[in-house]
Amino acid sequence: MTRENTTLLDKSAVLLISGGAKGITSQCAIKIAENAHCRFILVGRSSILEPEPDWADGSISSEELQNNALKYFKNRGEKITPKALQKEIKNVLSSREISSTLQEIEKHGGEAVYISADVTNEKTLIPQVQSAVNKFGPITGVIHGAGNLADKLIENKTSRDFDLVVNTKIKGLKNIIQAVNPETLKFLVLFSSVAGFFGNTGQSDYAIANEILNKSAYILQESLPDCRVISINWGPWDSGMVSPELKKVFKERNIQLISTEFGVEALITELTCAKQNTPQIVIGGPINTNIEFKPFCSNEITICRRLNLRNNPFLNDHRIGSQAVLPATCASAWLADTCESLNPGFSFIHMEDFKVLKGIIFDNNAHDYELELKLLSETQDSEKVYEAIVTSQNGNNRKLFHYSGQITLAKELLTPHKHQSIQELNLDSSKYIKGIDFYQNGTLFQGPSFQGIQELLLLNEDSVITKVSLPKMEPINQGQFPARTINPYINDAIIQSLLLWTQKFYDAPCLPSRMHQWDQYRMIPFGISIWAILNITYHNDHAVVGNILVQDEEGGEFLNFIGIEGTISKHLKRFIGNKDS
Template identity: 40%
Template sequence: MKTATSINPESVFLVSGGAKGITAKCAIELATQYPCKFILLGRSQLLESEPLFANNCFDEAVLKKRIMEDLLARGEKPTPMQVKKIYNQIISDREIKQTLETIKQVGGEAEYLSVDVTNTHDLQQQITAVTEVMGEITGIIHGAGNLADKLIEKKSTEDFEKVYSAKIQGLENLLSCVNLPQLEHLVLYSSIAGFYGNVGQSDYALANEILNKSAHLLKQQYPQCHVVAINWGGWDSGMVTPELKKEFARRGIEIIPVEAGAKMLVNELHNSYRDSTQVVIGSPISPPPAPLNYNSQLRSYRIHRRLTQAANPFLQDHIVGGKPVLPATCGTQWMINACEQLYPGYRFYYYNNFKVLKGIPFDEKLAEEYILDLEETAKHEHQEIVFKAKIWSRNKNGKLNYHFSIDDIHLLPQHTPSPTYEKLNMAEDNIITIKGNEFYQENPAIFPLFHGDSFKGLTKVLNISPEKITIECVWNEIDRKQQGQFPVIWVNPFSVDLSTHPLWVWLQHYHQEVCLPAQIQKHEQFAATPSNKPFYVSCEIISKTATSVAADFTIHDNQGKIYSRLLGGKGIIIPTKSLKS
């Protein structure tokens, strides 16, 4: 059902928290693209006029000095808190008036109401008065919010009420001021803290998750309205202080540029056919790592998993010998991801000696369940954790089958800087000129890559020699449902599989042979391999015999920055017909 999403000059948006900060920037961007009317709400009082001493003074230190001088001239003894309060009033007044003026300059119309959204009576009274002049409200953007970040055991009732009421009581009050059956737009500013959770923000996460659920309920009750709860990540403004920005950078959490975020808001208002009433915009929040007690007892874990073809749609893109077969990279991803989940905030750095012991085909021999055994082998003083891992199952006769193993998986609590690939060669020699899907065509005499869309991504061969091949790749992201039980988190099993395809091209070009993976001596991960844009694989041949081939794979960008390395990769040569049914 198409929602009523047309925005015209008579549209009236009620915007809480809308006169300052990022919500104001969004209102300005909306007015720029759709000149209409805005009722901006905020708790700050507007000054009747700016003090004379503040005129044309924009330097913080100078302005605070003038505030002190003014207080002294009036016989008062200035305190730092008093000076800061007056300074904030002046800056707040300037920002609100600048927002109103900018909206007017781009063709919109705006009024500012100084009111607390949690004060039901005052809010209804002021909105009733202003709508008599501006017209009936057609849209709500609820951007008001407060923070009181503390560990949960240190939070007070007042902290909770401050955070909760602005979001939830504020929404209830805003909705009470409009004719809901006629409302066309409802945008709720939620947060990724509600989606992922975040340390010190239990109240904020709770309030935002209630906003998410409210969006679903309101859409059911008022299907004519375009409802969306935007789970924003941190913005490069507002509540993200320089200190918090540094912490986000340390944890690999990207922040949203103000201009880009404002355009995303307008895009969500414009997107009238979106099925979901909840969207996430921003990097996932990874928890900070807890201090590691390296003298604590080493532990073992056993994880049971039932694998089904229905739960893993990508298997249709990995058919070997007529059967869906679990890629070896999914086996490594399961082991790595399980280790990371045991120690939140720690991230896979490298492993040694991955082996394919027996593949997992999805046929009549598929086991009832598969077992992952993890064994902690070391906890080092420099906050490193080491695991040993093995995946196994029992067949219907009770016989043990071992499928994949890794000798040691290393986790660290911080990012390791990406090195530069010293043997970078981006020159194009035009020896192999086929491109894109031609690598995956049916004719195995050319390149017998059997992979479907979930694993495709070779775009062109830059250069090839008896010692090396360099290929450009693009892995087009598949949706979460398609990823099944092996979701992309830090290690991407689909693009890792793709990164080994250059060896197939090299083998076919020089030897007219194919191989299947058997072993990786070492896998190092420095950064996430990008999706939907080019990356490059430099595959250096180590050895080639009649029955096997070994190579090093370096995955990097066009400047040689390394995302990851697969060193000592070994493949077993097989007949081409083995790939067919």
């Protein structure tokens, strides 16, 4: 059964977040408040100091707090140890961070209450949670983000270290579940770690705790069928419990940290996309680079996926006539994203011979598709090449072929080339045409989600140059095709230059049907301007072929589409064409 994604996060939601007033979980809470304007019950061990100590008044930085505290205790004739002094300062900074989180949640349209309680102590946790429920209403979602570290080699660990790390995760989860009514829960998110999935030196207890969370997610999903349960195995964040010293270690190991912005967006995506059947996902690669990870033993794998119109709102902006059609750019991203997800630590860099064999058209029903992957080659574990094909079965059990391509992954991204800047092209700006004109007059059929052409800079028999940009697209609208390493929505806007060219010189629309080569150097995010330079290499009454270079204003390369083909069809003029002509 597929759940309507809007039911998980909306204004009526009441979320309990452990560890939610500080660090990365606080940033997640603030972002959810911005999206859903809901209510939060934040749980943490720290206390809010009301009022703050006199010596903290007017002090901002840790250095100021330390100097003022030393003066205060000295004037009172009291001696304070360095350890006790640091504890006093930490309490003040912690209190301020909690208060700031509460203020930011309210600022972004939410409402929050903070509970000072240890999640491992049910006697203090459960009554306070119940009191908050009396105020806000039943809890509809839980994010269990509380955690502790005690990193040491196993022979140096104490039982106290083990209990501190494991109990916060496991006993904390048990107590949280006891504190809420399972019948009102719509989602339960567990913040696990790649340490549990891959292991890591010095973190045997942390790995155990997180792997128990992972297995708990599978059990809880079975016992709570109407609740979305997911254990997210995070890699190291560029914040939270990652100290500057640890960041240095990760840099030396060439381990990429998860930015706060990316991590928060990934969480929002999981909570707003269609309900999946996988209670565990991994976001990040091994922390210990000496570990060799083999995601699956076989060189061939088939992944089943169910698609429908309801869970992909963007499709309503990609209709040809009355039919919602999956953009070819979403299909190509599907192939590449799946290969990436199976190979942590690898990134998409290249695709060859992508073909649209039979496009996917959506109706009001859900349909099942299979993505068949075959590992063709592997070069010293630094590059992998996959053959991919998407198929389905029709009503007569006949196999249908939809898309195919060859995907290359690598541990290192391609080095981008430098090209002429836009200014160096010496274009006549007086002849620029606003992109919105082509969407409004029907030359381009795409709706708002794909209306990325901002300006047409050049259109002649040999070339098309467009300025492309799309505003940030809400994850809920991206549905089952979120922009990750590849942004299929901007890529579609880039390829629209082919359609502009055929409309001009053949008075007929075209649809992308094949791409001989695609080199990707860096992702194109929402909210920035890029320039797409199409050079036509071949054309006749039935097809057009060209190369598209995508760059920034200074000439820095994002990607290159080589040998991209469009099928020209006069029949499509019934649905696509300039209504003013």
